[in-house]
Amino acid sequence: MKMTFRWYGEGDPIPLKYIKQIPNMSGVVTAVYDVPVGEVWPEEKIARLANLCRESGLELEVIESVPVHEDIKLGKPSRDSYIDNYKQTLRNLGKCGIKCVCYNFMPVFDWLRTDLKFVDEADGSNSLAYNHEQLIGLDIKNLSLPGWDESYTKEELNGLLKQYEDMTHEELFENLVYFLEQIMPVCEEMGINMAIHPDDPPWDMFGLPRIITGERSYEKLFSAVPARRNGITFCSGSLGADRFNHLVRIIEKFANRIFFAHLRNIKYTGAMDFKEVAHYSACGSLDMYAIVKALVEKGFDGYVRPDHGRNIWGEDSKPGYGLYDRALGAAYLNGLFEAAKKERGK
Numbered sequence: 229m230k231m232t233f234r235w236y237g238e239g240d241p242i243p244l245k246y247i248k249q250i251p252n253m254s255g256v257v258t259a260v261y262d263v264p265v266g267e268v269w270p271e272e273k274i275a276r277l278a279n280l281c282r283e284s285g286l287e288l289e290v291i292e293s294v295p296v297h298e299d300i301k302l303g304k305p306s307r308d309s310y311i312d313n314y315k316q317t318l319r320n321l322g323k324c325g326i327k328c329v330c331y332n333f334m335p336v337f338d339w340l341r342t343d344l345k346f347v348d349e350a351d352g353s354n355s356l357a358y359n360h361e362q363l364i365g366l367d368i369k370n371l372s373l374p375g376w377d378e379s380y381t382k383e384e385l386n387g388l389l390k391q392y393e394d395m396t397h398e399e400l401f402e403n404l405v406y407f408l409e410q411i412m413p414v415c416e417e418m419g420i421n422m423a424i425h426p427d428d429p430p431w432d433m434f435g436l437p438r439i440i441t442g443e444r445s446y447e448k449l450f451s452a453v454p455a456r457r458n459g460i461t462f463c464s465g466s467l468g469a470d471r472f473n474h475l476v477r478i479i480e481k482f483a484n485r486i487f488f489a490h491l492r493n494i495k496y497t498g499a500m501d502f503k504e505v506a507h508y509s510a511c512g513s514l515d516m517y518a519i520v521k522a523l524v525e526k527g528f529d530g531y532v533r534p535d536h537g538r539n540i541w542g543e544d545s546k547p548g549y550g551l552y553d554r555a556l557g558a559a560y561l562n563g564l565f566e567a568a569k570k571e572r573g574k
């Protein structure tokens with residue numbers, strides 16, 4: 229495996245040099261953030277990022293994310309020109325040495341939480357948390373969500389929600405299949421693996437369908453699009469939010485499709501509620517060693533990154549993406565991988 233760290237580009241307060249100081253860090257995962265969704269990422273912008281990483285001794289082989297325009301998810305006639313742009317972005321990425329692209333197919337919203345600074349009374353740290361009742365109580369027409377990037381005005385958001393009004397899970401899935409079938413040949417040509425991120429949390433939100441939620445979604449996805457570059461970002465925290473998802477079984481079944489792993493722990497606080505915790509297994513509800521062991525036993529050689537961290541040691545970070553707790557997470561995950569590999573070699 230290759231250990232990586234998410235970095236938000238030149239605007240990220242965490243210097244690449246600090247990331248490089250984390251043991252076993254091979255590279256960063258980043259994106260071009262100043263090109264509007266749907267437009268082509270110019271090669272120069274990608275090359276600039278890759279050079280910055282290289283100068284700090286880090287690789288840039290993974291992009292998270294190349295966002296998918298809503299018209300593609302909606303299956304509108306305009307999708308074809310957005311798909312052409314996506315293909316061109318993939319070509320430009322391939323030319324700059326990118327090997328894996330993480331993306332998602334969640335309508336309108338990316339990940340959702342109801343609290344970005346949930347305080348742990350025991351140690352004063354804070355982290356992201358989700359409470360289902362609070363979420364369904366929100367007024368979608370006047371939505372103000374923590375972490376919501378406000379990239380839509382209220383009118384745009386409402387217009388978009390309206391377009392999704394009658395969309396079924398099946399239609400959304402067909403639109404995903406259409407998109408993948410179009411881009412797979414370019415991925416093959418450029419040597420890029422596509423790694424879809426699960427929906428987070430993995431259930432419908434505000435009546436919007438969500439289709440990448442667990443084992444059955446993956447079965448369906450790979451039988452519809454068997455191309456070998458169609459794969460997944462295994463995100464323990466997102467999939468694990470649904471306590472009926474059997475994480476080890478998902479790894480065992482789809483190991484050859486896992487190109488990227490986001491490894492973090494969560495603690496269940498209710499039937500559909502959770503808070504994010506330190507990566508260490510005993511701090512939460514997920515068995516992180518079992519997850520890593522399953523990956524190692526299946527010969528996983530993709531990219532890994534520690535996922536959301538808490539705010540600790542006085543840090544006040546971009547939600548989930550500070551330096552300290554993610555660095556602790558990386559060190560812990562390194563230990564688990566070393567142990568699992570040595571155990572396997574016995």
Ligand code: DNO
Nearest residue numbers: 292293330331332338339425
């Ligand atoms: C949140 C991330 C997601 C992820 C996208 C992938 O912290 O895991 O925002 O990057 O869903 O497209």
